[in-house]
Amino acid sequence: MNKFLDAIRQADSIGITGHVRPDGDCFGSCMGLYNYIKEQFPEKETLVYLEKAAPEFSFISRSNEIRHTPDEKEYSLFLALDCGSSDRLGSFLPLFEKAGKRIVVDHHISNTGFGQENYVDLTASSTSEIIYTLLEEEKISRKSGEALYLGIAHDTGVFKHSCTTKRTMEIAGKLMELGIPYSQIIDQTFYQKTYVQNQVLGRCLLESLLLLEGKVVASCIDKKTMEFYGAESSDLDGIIDQLRVTKGVSAAIFLYETGFREYKVSLRSNTELDVSKIAAYFGGGGHKKAAGCTMSGCYRDVLTNLCQHIGAAMEQEEAMGN
Ligand SMILES: [Mn+2]
Known part of the structure; x- marks a missing residue:
């Protein structure tokens, strides 16, 4: 017993x-x-x-x-x-x-x-x-x-x-x-995904960008688009994981707009790059390979800011021979 x-x-x-x-x-x-x-x-x-x-x-x-x-x-x-x-x-x-x-x-x-x-x-x-x-x-x-x-x-x-x-x-x-x-x-x-979840996933993949010489893939969805599809934040689960499996990328970024010029950020890493450190810098947290934070500003600025930090961290990793 x-x-x-x-x-x-x-x-x-x-x-x-x-x-x-x-x-x-x-x-x-x-x-x-x-x-x-x-x-x-x-x-x-x-x-x-x-x-x-x-x-x-x-x-x-x-x-x-x-x-x-x-x-x-x-x-x-x-x-x-x-x-x-x-x-x-x-x-x-x-x-x-x-x-x-x-x-x-x-x-x-x-x-x-x-x-x-x-x-x-x-x-x-x-x-x-x-x-x-x-x-x-x-x-x-x-x-x-x-x-x-x-x-x-x-x-x-x-x-x-x-x-x-x-x-x-x-x-x-x-x-x-x-x-x-x-x-x-x-x-x-x-x-299994609902029709709306698949539509939103498709839209985010279609509009994704390759950044930092193809080492990073990023996508974003704003409030207006979510309203158009009738999507909730829970309908966005899994989009970051689909971005992450893009061949050749070391990291993936997914942003969704939660308020005026406010974005919820999801980060994933496929390498030794520790995305929890990037997220922590911006006031968030998580695990080494999966982390998140909330950031303010327009979409372009948020993405540029993130890429600067991710790029620097990748260079450091490379210098360390990883
Ligand atoms: Mn558990």
């Missing part, structure tokens, strides 16, 4: 939440655990709290039971999943703070250990992978398995990112044996 499941057994009421703007892993880990508890411990009062997630995730069992707003309940156990720090809980933080026992399950390097018990594994591909290892394998149902598979597939970029390990693949394999619709989960939640 493990300590994690003991905490669940000992609790009368259990609350689960993840981070603000839930992604596939946040949603998958919360719902994987929620379905497991509902099936194995039906006598317990269990609820899951999450902000509204992508509608494509709603095929996951019991999604209709998710609470989107906090309440006054005091739980004997509250679990925070896929959150590096307590501020990531957003409006659900008070529920976590009031609970008798607070457990954190996460895989972010930045995790602050804000729970009383912290199951933090930096080598795990995803929080969904950690949840799988904390549960009793033979009791994981197809319903719970679908959610965990969704989470693992999303955080690994469909088993592609460097966080994917042999263990990740073994767990995914065991989940497949439950009879889950693994192709559909990936197609419908990861690759």
Whole structure:
């Protein structure tokens, strides 16, 4: 018997939440655990709290039971999943703070250990992978398995990112044996795009520019164009990744206008170039190969400014022999 499941057994009421703007892993880990508890411990009062997630995730069992707003309940156990720090809980933080026992399950390097018990594994591909290892394998149902598979597939970029390990693949394999619709989960939640999303992607690719002698590709979309297509900011996910795979480029830049002369900037690197440093210079942050910031000015000025810094950083890299 493990300590994690003991905490669940000992609790009368259990609350689960993840981070603000839930992604596939946040949603998958919360719902994987929620379905497991509902099936194995039906006598317990269990609820899951999450902000509204992508509608494509709603095929996951019991999604209709998710609470989107906090309440006054005091739980004997509250679990925070896929959150590096307590501020990531957003409006659900008070529920976590009031609970008798607070457990954190996460895989972010930045995790602050804000729970009383912290199951933090930096080598795990995803929080969904950690949840799988904390549960009793033979009791994981197809319903719970679908959610965990969704989470693992999303955080690994469909088993592609460097966080994917042999263990990740073994767990995914065991989940497949439950009879889950693994192709559909990936197609419908990861690759499928709406007509508007495809239109906007096409437009951004069409209008992209090669800069710094072809080492950088950049594109931008303004508010007017987004309104024309009826696109939301969430419809722009994935455009930067398509730009990044342009053959021969070291870095990709994508800008979208969020306010008058204000742009949200996404940066990606294919080389040793550390884009988190570029983003940090402009008040943002992120990872070495994926980062972002917000910048003001007209489109041309923002792009020129970024290219100056990226160009200088590339020269430095070259001088260091990378
Ligand atoms: Mn995650």
